[in-house]
Amino acid sequence: MEETMTQKQALTTAQKNMLDFFQTHDVKYVAEDGVYRNLCTGETYTGRAEVGAMLHYIYHVAFDAKADIKNYIIIEDKAQLEAIIRGKHIGEFMGIAPTNKEVSFPVCVSYDLKDGLIKEARIYMASDVLMQQLGSPSAASSQKTTFLVRDIFRLKFGHFREAKKLLDEARSKQMMPEAQNMRILTDFTGDSYRLIMEEGFEHLADYELSLSSSMHEEEWKKWYEEFKPHVESSHREILKQIG
Structure with missing residues (x-):
């Protein structure tokens, strides 16, 4: 019984500390020798x-940003966080001068905990997505596309203009999945009244992450409800580049 109570107390402490840390980034929740x-x-x-200093630099110096938490798991000695960092580029970052551009990029962090404090954290960040949003030439030139994802929408007669307008709106508000490259196509010959959204990804895991980071947003869901009435049918193709 005593051991069970100790485990419950450890879980409660870990949950309380980590939930507060996710919101405040207060380093009192990091062990003195935390890494x-x-x-x-x-x-x-x-x-x-x-x-x-690193957290302050990311959230308040290089960017004026906040973490939009999507999912988390907390147990006695482990925690996992999935979030979207959203904000504005206001300071030098990786050699890029402030652009005042709005950024939105996914991160995942795995934590090892001890006595309710962060002993080690491992950050997985979609840095290529961020650098592309900042307009880094090196990011654009180093992109490698292995998979092409095409979402093909067959539109109702007379609905092309409104559907295209909605797609442009979604792109301008960064509501679409974050891809290495993206373009909107339509028919020049052959089938008509189609809009094709083509995105490139190096790994299918990147594609899955992009879906989880954007398509569960309330704003995106509202947009999609407006887009659906213009669509007769749709399907998706995933192609692999082999040469």
Whole structure:
């Protein structure tokens, strides 16, 4: 019984601390010798001071941003977070001067916990998506597309203009899945009244992540309800580049 109560207390402490940390990024919830590892860049931050400085830089110096939490799991000694970082680029970041551009990119963080504190955190960030949004030439030139996803919409007669307008609106508001590249096509010959949304991804996992990070948003759901009446039918193709 005592062991069960201890486990329950550990779980309660971990949940309370991590939920508060997700909202505040207060480094009191990081162990004094805690380590953060950015697995995309190889950077490592050790101790509360370094971790705190890194978080402050991301959320308040390079960007004026907040984490939009999508999912999380917390147990006694582990935690997992899925979020979308949304904000404005206001300071130098990876050699790119402030652009004042709005950014939105997915991150996942895995945490090892001890006594309710973060012992180690591993950050998985879609840095290529972020750099593309910032207009980095190197990001554009280094993109590799292995899979093409085509969402093909057969439109009702006379609905092309309104459907195209809605797609343009969704792209301007960054409501569409985050892809390495994206273009909107229509028919020049052959079948008519089709809109084709083509997106490129290096891995299918990137495509799945893009869906989870955008298509569960309330704004996107509302937009989709407006788009559906213009569509007669639709289907999806996923193609793999082999040469």
